[in-house]
Amino acid sequence: MTACRVCGGEIAALAYETPAPALTSIMTLIDVPTRVYVCDGCGHAQCDEIPDIEAFYDTGYRISLNSKDHDQIFAVKADGTIVYRTDHQAELSRNLLDLPHGAKLLDYGAAKADTLRKVFAARPDIEPHVFDVSADYAPAWDGWIAPDAQATYEVPEAWSGRFDAAMSHFVIEHVADPIGFIRGIHKLLKPGGALLLSMPDVSANPGDMTVADHVNHFSESSLRRALAAGGFEVATLDATSFPGAFFVVAIRSETPVKQEQDATLVRQAVERGLEICEFWRTSAAALEKRADDFRGRKAAIYGAGFYGSWIFSRIRNEVAITAFLDQNPNMQNAVHFGHPVIAPTAIADDAEALFVGLNPLKARTAIGNMPYLHKPGLELVWLEA
Ligand SMILES: [Zn+2]
Known part of the structure; x- marks a missing residue:
């Protein structure tokens, strides 16, 4: 039995379990079993937290850090031009956020902040700010982000109510308390400020279900529920511009947001989640047999x-x-x-x-x-x- 991280409901049964090792998003193996739960109440899927989670992100998780120009290839155009992931993320972010002139923009869980750097290159009028739970990335921020616009481990009290917009790319799937995470960003925005979140869409990318450090697997219904619980009204939910991911823009509300639940969306999310778990269960069993062969x-x-x-x-x-x-x-x-x-x-x-x-x-x-x-x-x- 476990509690849903989004709606708080009790999830009685495991949907999928496989013994250690588990594979992380940075392609390392950790010695824990994989356990997936799917919530009937809101359509959220979640996994157990990984051990030593703070140390993992502080010093263990150096995504794209070793090579200065390392970036994932997002697509190759018909003429052979390579589109890199952070270029695509930056363009999508600019289009979705539609920032006012001179906007204060926070990249929350920024890592090297490549996306923010590219947004800033196209919009030099904005004031870029960064926050991360690791100090490893500061060298990548220095020189283009003012020192007092950089924060590590904790967000300064003075940043409350400061930002026109915040964005957080592929972070919330790692977070043990996603509602607390969203509320934390709510506090930092001005009234009416915009939040852009991106995260994997497990329904379009079934592999995400077994990534050990992706403890949340959002569906459209659980994402809407989480944003409402965190005090946001959804403005745009885009599940197509970045295949396999959600990009959602939500606006800070000053009054509690009604947590309505679309029963059809919840049912679809639960069915899809269980179907993906069944795929992994069948695959793991078949693979075990072939390994024996x-x-x-x-x-x-x-x-x-x-x-x-x-x-x-x-x-x-x-x-x-x-x-x-x-x-x-x-x-x-x-x-x-x-x-x-x-x-x-x-x-x-x-x-x-x-x-x-x-x-x-x-x-x-x-x-x-x-x-x-x-x-x-x-x-x-x-x-x-
Ligand atoms: Zn739930």
Whole structure:
């Protein structure tokens, strides 16, 4: 039994449980089981908190910190131009927030604040501010954010009621108390100030359900409920501009916001959440059986991203992994969990199986386009049962 982090209702039954290790969003393994709960009351899905959560974000979680220009590729345009994730986030943020001239904008849980830096480059009239629960990022802020506009660990009392707008990108899914988090930002905004939140949309990105440090998996219904509970009126809820994620803009209300619940949305969210849990349960059971089939034999894993890493975490003790195969040239020649990442064409001749670690909705088409992976003596093992 556990309490829903959004509506406070009791969640009686586990929807999904699998033994340790669990995979984090930064592709590390931690020695805890994965447990997912789905709330009937509001359509929220949640996982247990990870141990030592404060230390994990303070000193353990250095996303994109080691390489100055590291950014994830969001899309490749028809003409070959690469669109980076933070460029897309910055453009979406500018469009959604529609900031007034000279606005004070806070990036809450900013990390390196790449998105804010790009918003500021396009809107040099604004006053950028940053807050994070780690001091690791200060070197990335210095030089373009005034020292008194930077805060770590705690937000200064003087910032209450200060901001025209706040944005928080891909933070709230990590937070143990999401309502407290939203209320904390409410306090920092001026009356009528705007909050932009982004977070994974698990319904469009089922892999998110098993990410250990994503303790919240919002649905549209639980997101609306959380914002109302935190004192905000939803202005825009965008589930399409950033595939696999929600971008929502909400306005600070001075009076309590009615926490209405759309029964259809809640039911859809619960059904989808349980369906995703069922997918992972079936996949984990099937994978365990295939790992046993290939016990002690050589195999490669296709994909060094989330799905491939998750497969690794499930089969590493049974199967002799030779390599991860990945098409992304930025990942090739790297070492992932102690194994080389190589181009798919370079798969070793003695590998007897290839475990396909791709989004199951896209895996068969992607592998179908690689004839060199279809050869006698190499069995393809798919994630879906
Ligand atoms: Zn709930």
